[in-house]
Amino acid sequence: MKLKKPLIIIAIVIAALAVAFLGVKATLESGLKEMANTAIDEMDLGQVTDGDYPGSFSAFPVSVKLSVKVRDHRISAIDLIEHTNGQGKPAEALLAKVVETQKVDQDVVSGATCSSKAILLAISNALGK
Numbered sequence: 001m002k003l004k005k006p007l008i009i010i011a012i013v014i015a016a017l018a019v020a021f022l023g024v025k026a027t028l029e030s031g032l033k034e035m036a037n038t039a040i041d042e043m044d045l046g047q048v049t050d051g052d053y054p055g056s057f058s059a060f061p062v063s064v065k066l067s068v069k070v071r072d073h074r075i076s077a078i079d080l081i082e083h084t085n086g087q088g089k090p091a092e093a094l095l096a097k098v099v100e101t102q103k104v105d106q107d108v109v110s111g112a113t114c115s116s117k118a119i120l121l122a123i124s125n126a127l128g129k
Contacts, residue, residue, distance in 0.1 A: 034059055040120050042105050043127045045073045055126025057118045061086060064115075064122040066095075075099050078123060088115025098123055 048070050056065045063084040069077040078095045085091070091112035098104055104124050108116035 036117065038117075038121060040105055040117075040124050041128065042103060043124070045070070045075065045102060045127075048073060048127055053126040055122040055124070057121040057125055059114070059118060062088060062114045062118040064118045066119070066122050066126065068123055068126040070127075075102055075127075080119075083115065083119070085112075085115045085118075088112040088118075091115035091119055094119050 050071050050073075051069075053068045053070065054065070055068060056063075058064070061084070063082065064080075065082040067079045067081060068075055069079070075098060078099060080092060080095060083089070083092060089112070091109045092115075093109060094106055094116055097106055098120075104120055104127070106116075106120060108120075
């Protein structure tokens with residue numbers, strides 16, 4: 001009889017943890033799916049005046065904050081302020097590629113797909129304001 005009560009409590013705790021895990025998993029999958037389906041719009045830099053433009057994008061578990069510098073209707077630099085990622089650090093190489101090509105629509109970095117997409121969306125967000 002004394003053994004039944006602790007077993008019931010353990011079963012309830014395990015069930016609660018399973019429900020919490022499924023909720024976190026659903027949130028994670030939803031955010032990543034939303035990011036994968038978000039289009040990256042190319043912008044006409046001729047319409048962008050000189051200045052520093054803050055941009056950000058977040059889809060759990062990836063978060064990016066940056067600043068895009070525009071001089072003479074060209075992207076002159078992109079400063080990465082924050083990049084919360086798992087294994088997505090290689091995607092940061094896209095910053096230089098965007099400055100070099102003057103295009104936001106870039107191929108994602110293999111193995112860092114989510115971070116790549118988040119960085120490109122943050123740049124697009126900055127210049128789309």
